[in-house]
Amino acid sequence: xxxxxxxxxxxxxxxxxxxxxxxxxxxxxxxxxxxxRVVFGTDASSAAETVRDxxxxxxxxxxxxxxxxxxxxxxxxxxxxxxxxxxxxxxxRVAEEVRGAHADGSPLLVAVGAEKVPFEVYDRADWxxxxxxxxxxxxxxxxxxxxxxxxxRELDREWRGADRRVVPQETGKRVEDATxxxx
Amino acid sequence: xxxxxxxxxxxxxxxxxxxxxxxxxxxxxxxxxxxxRVVFGTDASSAAETVRDxxxxxxxxxxxxxxxxxxxxxxxxxxxxxxxxxxxxxxxRVAEEVRGAHADGSPLLVAVGAEKVPFEVYDRADWxxxxxxxxxxxxxxxxxxxxxxxxxRELDREWRGADRRVVPQETGKRVEDATxxxx
Numbered sequence: 001x002x003x004x005x006x007x008x009x010x011x012x013x014x015x016x017x018x019x020x021x022x023x024x025x026x027x028x029x030x031x032x033x034x035x036x037r038v039v040f041g042t043d044a045s046s047a048a049e050t051v052r053d054x055x056x057x058x059x060x061x062x063x064x065x066x067x068x069x070x071x072x073x074x075x076x077x078x079x080x081x082x083x084x085x086x087x088x089x090x091x092x093r094v095a096e097e098v099r100g101a102h103a104d105g106s107p108l109l110v111a112v113g114a115e116k117v118p119f120e121v122y123d124r125a126d127w128x129x130x131x132x133x134x135x136x137x138x139x140x141x142x143x144x145x146x147x148x149x150x151x152x153r154e155l156d157r158e159w160r161g162a163d164r165r166v167v168p169q170e171t172g173k174r175v176e177d178a179t180x181x182x183x
Numbered sequence: 184x185x186x187x188x189x190x191x192x193x194x195x196x197x198x199x200x201x202x203x204x205x206x207x208x209x210x211x212x213x214x215x216x217x218x219x220r221v222v223f224g225t226d227a228s229s230a231a232e233t234v235r236d237x238x239x240x241x242x243x244x245x246x247x248x249x250x251x252x253x254x255x256x257x258x259x260x261x262x263x264x265x266x267x268x269x270x271x272x273x274x275x276r277v278a279e280e281v282r283g284a285h286a287d288g289s290p291l292l293v294a295v296g297a298e299k300v301p302f303e304v305y306d307r308a309d310w311x312x313x314x315x316x317x318x319x320x321x322x323x324x325x326x327x328x329x330x331x332x333x334x335x336r337e338l339d340r341e342w343r344g345a346d347r348r349v350v351p352q353e354t355g356k357r358v359e360d361a362t363x364x365x366x
Contacts, residue, residue, distance in 0.1 A: 021204065021205060025205075025322065025323065028317075028320055031317070031319070032319035032323070033323065058318065085356075086349055087358075088352065089353060090351055091338065092338045092339070122355055125354075128353065130349075130351060131326075131338070134211075134214070134237075135215075136214070136215035136216070139208065140215070140216065140322050140325065141326075143314075143322075143324075152275055154315075155273060159317075168313060169311065170272060171305050171306060174270065
């Protein structure tokens with residue numbers, strides 16, 4: 001998967017305190033489901049810390065960038081942009097086009113808003129993508145978009161540099177020390 | 184889709200205050216992505232209220248049940264149970280079996296934990312399902328499981344009794360008054 005062009009997730013409109021956990025879940029979902037990097041605002045430093053800590057323990061590669069302006073990261077992005085919004089076009093209609101552009105070598109920025117997102121983002125986006133036109137969760141929308149972008153390949157990803165590894169079980173929990181398994 | 188056997192999502196281990204938004208997002212994701220009902224504890228009444236309010240405005244059918252013991256709802260469930268946990272078996276391996284049982288007419292309870300889930304739930308579950316064995320978000324896991332269970336059909340669902348309807352747009356937002364469109 002690491003040979004694909006980059007997929008970067010940017011979190012917009014984070015409200016400190018109120019959105020800390022949602023923003024953390026955006027970052028962890030980006031990491032677990034195949035993105036290469038997440039961009040947070042400096043006001044989301046606790047989320048950044050949690051995602052870095054999980055990457056240290058459970059592996060990567062995965063990058064966490066912090067910037068004083070996530071909007072600037074959108075403005076300065078030269079490649080394709082998919083913006084998740086309940087007002088956009090159905091993911092089942094646009095996923096193939098997004099996938100095609102990505103397969104052709106175009107890095108992708110996925111913009112994930114909290115509450116209000118400036119109109120500029122709708123305008124700059126190549127695709128405004130709705131995972132249903134219903135109000136639900138930006139974390140759920142991100143998960144469905146990434147799963148459809150990578151067509152499930154993200155679920156079989158191998159992790160490097162982990163010091164622990166969960167071993168799938170029918171019942172119960174099993175966690176292995178992974179430090180002796182390093183490449 | 185309404186002719187399928189029921190899919191019910193139960194939220195376990197809700198911690199009032201701390202989990203209010205995550206629990207709300209579990210309920211909204213359950214509704215938007217094709218489940219028929221969500222079961223919350225009485226200590227998640229603000230989440231229940233939000234999900235009911237969204238259903239009133241954006242349509243249904245979708246039920247919100249509140250019980251003093253979501254664990255009892257698990258114990259008293261007679262049909263199949265899928266429990267989402269990062270320690271479980273890969274969703275890409277078990278989804279077909281879950282889908283098959285559901286297609287054969289078996290209602291499904293999807294158990295979504297917050298932090299610690301009692302071992303009893305692992306034990307009662309027909310499937311302990313992991314959307315990756317990585318720590319991320321129960322909302323993301325629920326979204327991927329439902330999308331794979333319904334194979335995308337949930338995204339084309341029609342909503343009844345809505346008083347507003349979002350019309351998909353390439354750019355921008357469009358919301359219609361839906362009260363004159365009632366069946």
